[in-house]
Amino acid sequence: MNIDRRQFFKVMAAGSAVAVGASPVQARQCKALPPDAIGILYDANLCIGCKACEHACKDANDMPVSSNGPIDQAHGVVGAWDGDDDLSGRTMNKIKAYVAEGSRTDLDDPEASFIKRACMHCIDPDCISACPVSALTKDPFTGIVSYNPDACIGCRYCQLACPFNIPKFQYDKAFPQIVKCQLCAPRIAEGEIPACCDACPTGASLFGRVEDLREEGHRRLAMQPGEREEFPLNQLGGATREAEAQSYYPHLYGEKESGGTQYLMVAGVPFDKLGMPPVGEESRARLSETLQHTLYKGMVAPGLLLSGLVYAAYQHTRDERDADHADHLEREQDDD
Amino acid sequence: MTETFRPLGGKLFTRHFQFMGVLVLIAGYFLIRRFVFGIGDVSNLSDGFPWGLWITYDVVTGTAIACGGYAMALLVYVFNRGQFHPMIRAALLTSVFGYTLAGASIIVDVGRYWQLYNVFLPQYINLNSVMLEVALCVTLYTLVLWIEFSPAILEAMKANRLLRFLRHILFFFIGVGILLPTMHQSSLGSLLLIAGYKVHDLWQTTIIPLLFLITAITMGYGIVVFESLYASVNLGRKLETPLLAKISAIIPWLLIVYLVLRIGDLFVTGNIRAIAAPGPEPFLFLAEVALFLCAIIALADKHHRTRPTILFWSSLAVVLGGALYRFDAFMIAFDPGPGWHYFPAVGEMSITLGIVAFEIMAYLFFVKKTPILAAEH
Ligand code: SF4
Ligand code: SF4
Ligand code: SF4
Numbered sequence: 001m002n003i004d005r006r007q008f009f010k011v012m013a014a015g016s017a018v019a020v021g022a023s024p025v026q027a028r029q030c031k032a033l034p035p036d037a038i039g040i041l042y043d044a045n046l047c048i049g050c051k052a053c054e055h056a057c058k059d060a061n062d063m064p065v066s067s068n069g070p071i072d073q074a075h076g077v078v079g080a081w082d083g084d085d086d087l088s089g090r091t092m093n094k095i096k097a098y099v100a101e102g103s104r105t106d107l108d109d110p111e112a113s114f115i116k117r118a119c120m121h122c123i124d125p126d127c128i129s130a131c132p133v134s135a136l137t138k139d140p141f142t143g144i145v146s147y148n149p150d151a152c153i154g155c156r157y158c159q160l161a162c163p164f165n166i167p168k169f170q171y172d173k174a175f176p177q178i179v180k181c182q183l184c185a186p187r188i189a190e191g192e193i194p195a196c197c198d199a200c201p202t203g204a205s206l207f208g209r210v211e212d213l214r215e216e217g218h219r220r221l222a223m224q225p226g227e228r229e230e231f232p233l234n235q236l237g238g239a240t241r242e243a244e245a246q247s248y249y250p251h252l253y254g255e256k257e258s259g260g261t262q263y264l265m266v267a268g269v270p271f272d273k274l275g276m277p278p279v280g281e282e283s284r285a286r287l288s289e290t291l292q293h294t295l296y297k298g299m300v301a302p303g304l305l306l307s308g309l310v311y312a313a314y315q316h317t318r319d320e321r322d323a324d325h326a327d328h329l330e331r332e333q334d335d336d
Numbered sequence: 337m338t339e340t341f342r343p344l345g346g347k348l349f350t351r352h353f354q355f356m357g358v359l360v361l362i363a364g365y366f367l368i369r370r371f372v373f374g375i376g377d378v379s380n381l382s383d384g385f386p387w388g389l390w391i392t393y394d395v396v397t398g399t400a401i402a403c404g405g406y407a408m409a410l411l412v413y414v415f416n417r418g419q420f421h422p423m424i425r426a427a428l429l430t431s432v433f434g435y436t437l438a439g440a441s442i443i444v445d446v447g448r449y450w451q452l453y454n455v456f457l458p459q460y461i462n463l464n465s466v467m468l469e470v471a472l473c474v475t476l477y478t479l480v481l482w483i484e485f486s487p488a489i490l491e492a493m494k495a496n497r498l499l500r501f502l503r504h505i506l507f508f509f510i511g512v513g514i515l516l517p518t519m520h521q522s523s524l525g526s527l528l529l530i531a532g533y534k535v536h537d538l539w540q541t542t543i544i545p546l547l548f549l550i551t552a553i554t555m556g557y558g559i560v561v562f563e564s565l566y567a568s569v570n571l572g573r574k575l576e577t578p579l580l581a582k583i584s585a586i587i588p589w590l591l592i593v594y595l596v597l598r599i600g601d602l603f604v605t606g607n608i609r610a611i612a613a614p615g616p617e618p619f620l621f622l623a624e625v626a627l628f629l630c631a632i633i634a635l636a637d638k639h640h641r642t643r644p645t646i647l648f649w650s651s652l653a654v655v656l657g658g659a660l661y662r663f664d665a666f667m668i669a670f671d672p673g674p675g676w677h678y679f680p681a682v683g684e685m686s687i688t689l690g691i692v693a694f695e696i697m698a699y700l701f702f703v704k705k706t707p708i709l710a711a712e713h
Contacts, residue, residue, distance in 0.1 A: 088383065126530050132468035133451075133460040151460050154447025156386035157467045161530040165672055168383045169447060171376030176447040277533065277673055284532040289464050291526060291542065296469070302515060310511030313413045317507045 028290045030259060030282075031124035033210055037143030038188070039121060039262030040197060040205055041213040043220065044274070045246040046231060047114040047204035049095055054082040056199035057093040057118075060184055066090055086117075089170035092181040093118045093196055098274050113267055115274040116205060118196075119166045119181040121145050122283065124259035129285030130161035135178070139185075143210070143262050146182040154178075163258050163279040183262075193235050200234065202243075208236030210262045217252040217264050220245070259283035341425055341488065341707035344571060348704055356693040363690020366683040367444065375447060378683030384676025385667075389684050392666040394441035394691060396524050397659045399474065400552040402434020404563065405481060406517040407556025411583070413510050420579060422710035425488055426567070427560050429708050432485045433695045435478040441691055442471075466526045473520035480513045492706040521552035528665060536669035537610035538621045541601050544665075547594065551658040554590040557583050558631075558654030565648050573709065581641040587654055588632040595628060617669045624664065627657030 058065050068083025075081070084091040093116065100111035125145050128136045135152035138145050147167075154176060158167045170176035184194040192198070197207040206213065216236060223229055223245035233239045246268055253271050254261035258279045267274060296302060370378045381388045404427035411417045412424060443449045454460045455471045462468055484506065490499045525548030528535045541547070561580050568575045602608040611618045634640055634650040641647065667678065680688075702708055 126532075128462075129464045130467060130530055132462055132465040132471055133454040133457075134462045135460075149448075151451070151454055152448050153451050153454055154449070155445075155467060156447065157465075157527070159383060159386035160527075160534070163532055165384065169386065171374060171379075171381060171383075173374045174372060176374060275674075279533070284530045285464070287542070288466060288526065288529040291529065291545070292464070292466055292469070292523075295545075296519075302519060305518070306511060306515045309414065309514045310508055312416075313507040313510035313514075316413045316416050316418070317503075317510065319418075320506075321503055 026290075026294070028286050028293065030286065033123050033260060033262070034139075034141055034143045035211075036141055037123075037210045037262055038183070038208065039143070039210040039213055039264060040118075040183075040194065040207055041217055042116045042263070042265045043204045043206070043231075044113045044115055044265065044267035044269075045204075045220075045248065046202045046243070047095070047116065048202055049097060049114045050201065051081055051095050052199040052201060053116065053196035053205055054091075054093055054095060056195040057181070058082060058091075060187060060195035061092065063090060063092075087166065087168055089168045089172065089176070089179050091168075092179060096275065098269075111269055111273070113269050113274055115265070115267065115276075116196075117164075117166075117275075118263065119145060119183070120164050120254060120258075120261035120263045121183055122258055122261050124283040124285055126161040126163060126258070126283055126285045126288075127158035127167055129283075129289055130157045132157065136167075142183070142185075142188060144183045144185050144188070145180075146185055147178055147180060149177045152178055161284070163277060163284065165277070197234050203231045203233040203241065206232060206236065207234065210264070212236050213264055214252065214255060217255070217266050220266050221248050221250055221252060223248065256281045259286065340711040341491070341709060342711040343492070343707050344573075344704045344709060346571075346704055348701060353697060353700060356697045359686075359693035360690045360697070363687045363693075366686045367690075369683065370444060370687070375445075378681060378687070380678055380681040380684065382676065382678065384672040385670070385678035387666060388678055389667070389680040389688055390441055390445040392663055393688050394445075395438045395474075396666055397662045398434050398438045398441075398691075399524070400521065400548075400555045400658055400662065401559050401655060402431045402438070403517060403521065403552045403556030404428075404560045405431030405484070405556075406514065406521075407553050408560060409510060409514050410553070411586075414514065420583070423560060423564065423576070423579060423583075425485075425708045425710070426563065426703070427556075428481065428485045429488075429699060429702055430559065430563055432478075432481045433698050435474065435481055437691050437695055439474065439478050441688075444687060466523050466530070470520050470523050470527065473516045473523070477513065477516040477520065480509050480516065483509045484513055488702075488706050488708050517552070518549065522546065522549040524548055524552075525665075531670075534670055534672050535665060536617050536671065537607040538602065538617055539661075539665040539669055541605065541607070543597060543601050547598055547661075550590055550594045550597070551661055554587055554594065555655050555658040557587055557590075558651040558658070561647055561651040562655060565644060565651070567703070567709065568644075571703065575644060577642055577644060577647075580644075580647055581638075584635050584641050584647055584651065585638075587650075588635050591628045591632050591654070595625065595632075599625075617664075620660070620664045620668060624657050624660050627653045627660065631657065 055065060066083040071081050071083055072078045082091065084094070087094050096115050096117060098113050098115065099109060121143060122145065123143070125136070125138060128138055128145065132155065133151045133153055135148050136145060136158055137148065156169055158178060159169060166180050168179045170179065187194060193207040197205045208216070213236065225245055225247040227245050228242055229245045230240045231243055233241055248266055249268055249270050251271065253265040253276065254263055259282060272278070366378045375381055379388060408420060408424050408427040412420050443452065446452060455468060487499060487502060490502065522545035525544035528540065528544060561584050564576050564580055567573050611621065631650040631653040634646050
């Protein structure tokens with residue numbers, strides 16, 4: 001019994017190394033925005049809901065526009081609007097309209113607002129932390145989060161992890177992929193701007209350097225409602241137009257959310273009214289990685305634990321090894 | 337210390353066995369559909385509920401139920417309780433199938449299964465991913481389980497030389513076979529950390545890996561007791577009550593530690609206030625606690641532990657409580673936001689049922705044809 005206890009304590013000592021290794025909890029550093037990161041500023045106050053960006057997005061990504069009978073019938077045209085209701089395995093960009101409860105869709109309603117939903121291109125993306133095979137990666141210069149189908153195993157952990165419910169999966173295909181906005185990376189590489197910003201007639205979707213976009217966002221939040229103001233079109237530093245400023249809800253969405261995002265938004269109403277989820281200011285990836293790396297740092301703790309376990313198993317299987325097996329097996333054969 | 341293990345013998349193709357076979361065939365039909373028409377054709381999985389019954393039951397709950405081998409190895413090889421050695425093989429058998437089939441069901445669940453080997457390729461692996469750790473540990477452990485289990489097969493084949501060699505290196509695999517489940521059973525809980533608000537406040541916590549680990553070990557002991565009683569009733573074996581009584585004496589202690597941690601953490605974080613929120617979640621939480629409390633009360637008494645009926649029901653309560661905890665955290669109390677709902681489709685359930693049926697068929701085949709159960713004297 002004494003011997004048992006000694007060995008047991010040895011295993012426990014190795015085991016508690018796990019806990020000791022865990023004690024100086026060093027949280028993983030927050031990720032910083034790459035200095036030349038690019039992004040989009042969406043201004044719900046400027047958006048007129050024309051959905052030109054949806055169509056442009058599909059064209060730019062070689063995706064078919066979905067048909068929607070009732071919409072086509074109501075407007076008397078076919079294929080002018082994309083028929084999907086939400087982001088899906090066929091859609092990477094969606095304009096949604098939110099109205100006050102009980103109210104009809106009416107743009108004069110002060111609580112009504114559009115919102116453009118697409119990948120937020122997080123500074124510290126949970127989807128990247130989650131993906132076991134690095135199918136999602138963040139470009140070190142542009143900060144674009146893109147997807148590599150050759151790596152992806154289709155486990156959909158990125159969907160579970162993304163706080164904005166952005167990655168979509170082709171459940172209807174035998175050989176499916178993850179679908180999400182990649183900030184038109186191929187267009188950017190050719191010196192163009194994202195198709196949605198290019199198509200936007202009002203400047204509601206505005207392309208630029210994230211740092212400049214943040215400044216632009218704060219400029220808008222400071223505007224006096226009713227004043228005539230200059231609004232850049234398509235991209236920062238290009239053409240502008242003059243319009244009357246509407247009142248802004250004082251929040252630059254994406255400046256802090258989930259560790260910050262490169263897709264920023266301003267609107268006239270609070271963002272939870274526009275269907276944005278209750279994400280905290282810290283990315284969950286930071287917590288998850290801190291815990292994981294504390295437990296498995298350099299595999300020291302698991303290594304120690306393993307040596308303790310192997311030693312214990314070695315001691316406690318001695319009888320089995322020493323027993324005269326040949327004899328034992330012969331006896332068994334005789335029995336048969 | 338060395339005891340003899342014998343095949344049970346007896347008729348294999350019983351009515352019971354044939355019924356299981358039918359379930360497997362039905363699952364086969366849906367499996368074909370899944371691979372031809374895609375995951376959406378047979379399941380209700382969606383962009384809001386990317387993980388459903390397959391991950392929750394087949395992988396997360398299935399491997400916890402398959403922790404019998406792990407729990408017994410802890411007892412025999414770490415705490416040196418040699419008297420439980422006769423039960424190790426039967427426990428290993430359920431573990432080997434639980435894990436192998438969990439692995440197989442991953443092929444069904446992942447969308448791009450033909451690229452699954454990417455999790456082993458250094459150019460792709462992401463060391464930040466909890467999923468990577470789970471994937472690697474579960475694969476490795478399944479291999480280790482087959483090695484630990486192989487003496488039973490080698491004895492049946494009478495491959496004596498190989499057997500002798502294996503006996504001399506087995507201790508290493510036993511050690512690895514205790515480390516790996518410790519790692520991945522806790523990480524199965526850690527998978528949920530990154531999902532943040534989508535996991536209900538009563539389940540989302542930083543100590544979730546510890547809670548998953550403790551419940552997995554407890555479920556392991558629960559299933560060993562349950563399975564041993566099942567074998568005595570259905571396969572006409574003598575009851576191993578004295579041994580079962582000793583194993584089940586561990587269960588209340590583990591459950592008490594678990595409940596103190598779980599409920600204490602809810603108070604420390606303040607998340608306990610979610611218990612007053614409307615909806616079914618508080619009741620689900622209370623149901624979990626109630627199942628565990630029943631097991632604690634039933635098994636705390638020394639005399640109760642010698643009564644097979646009490647052992648049967650309380651071990652079932654332990655397994656069900658642990659399963660409900662996993663279902664709640666991963667599926668029932670999981671809420672990705674307004675507009676998303678999930679209930680498993682017929683095809684999904686059929687595939688899961690088929691996998692369970694296959695597991696039972698394999699169990700019956702092995703106990704009847706190979707030396708798994710200790711010979712009765
Ligand atoms: S919004 Fe979601 S998908 Fe896009 S980068 Fe962030 S975590 Fe990834
Ligand atoms: S589905 Fe693909 S991209 Fe998403 S986490 Fe899994 S492997 Fe990565
Ligand atoms: S950046 Fe490109 S892919 Fe992304 S929403 Fe705009 S058009 Fe679509």
